[in-house]
Amino acid sequence: MALVTVQEGQLNDTTVAYGFSKMFDWGWTWRAKFQSPKTFLMRFPSKAKLVELKNFGKFTLLGTRAMVEVGFWSPDDKAKGKLH
Numbered sequence: 001m002a003l004v005t006v007q008e009g010q011l012n013d014t015t016v017a018y019g020f021s022k023m024f025d026w027g028w029t030w031r032a033k034f035q036s037p038k039t040f041l042m043r044f045p046s047k048a049k050l051v052e053l054k055n056f057g058k059f060t061l062l063g064t065r066a067m068v069e070v071g072f073w074s075p076d077d078k079a080k081g082k083l084h
Contacts, residue, residue: 003041003070
């Protein structure tokens with residue numbers, strides 16, 4: 001699981017998934033789950049692909065004007081939701 005952070009610009013879950021599908025045609029169905037206005041959770045086809053993009057650093061997502069960064073996600077990193 002990866003945490004995609006928007007460094008510049010604004011995206012939604014649909015545009016994040018679309019940008020990844022255009023930029024990284026790995027035979028994988030990209031899906032993004034909204035976490036906050038600047039963060040999204042995504043699954044990757046393999047840990048190796050996740051590490052590859054994490055090491056890439058910040059990049060402009062194809063088809064958008066937004067700069068994103070990919071990192072590892074842990075359940076302890078962010079709250080899962082509001083407690084009511």
